[in-house]
Amino acid sequence: MKFETDINGRFKCPTCTSSYKQKGHLVRHIKYECGVEPQFMCDICFRRFKHKSNLKAHYGICHKRGGSDSGDECRGVMKMTINLDHFFE
Numbered sequence: 639m640k641f642e643t644d645i646n647g648r649f650k651c652p653t654c655t656s657s658y659k660q661k662g663h664l665v666r667h668i669k670y671e672c673g674v675e676p677q678f679m680c681d682i683c684f685r686r687f688k689h690k691s692n693l694k695a696h697y698g699i700c701h702k703r704g705g706s707d708s709g710d711e712c713r714g715v716m717k718m719t720i721n722l723d724h725f726f727e
């Protein structure tokens with residue numbers, strides 16, 4: 639796979655404005671981020687996130703709990719195979 643580079647030698651994504659210093663990062667971006675549905679879903683409000691860290695942060699901000707049941711932050715990921723696309727149209 640060949641990619642264009644900008645004047646700084648960064649590899650440019652062909653479909654969006656992202657660019658990366660390392661080709662591998664661009665490949666990862668295209669594979670897992672660009673044009674890909676966010677894979678990590680909040681099981682409380684069903685918002686989706688591209689990165690697990692974003693989902694974690696979302697939990698912390700939007701669904702802050704007493705802290706007694708920490709450890710369920712990953713539950714949204716387990717449900718990612720369920721097709722809920724029709725909820726998002």
Ligand SMILES: [Zn+2]
Binds near residue numbers: 655
């Ligand atoms: Zn892109």
Ligand SMILES: [Zn+2]
Binds near residue numbers: 700701
């Ligand atoms: Zn949520």
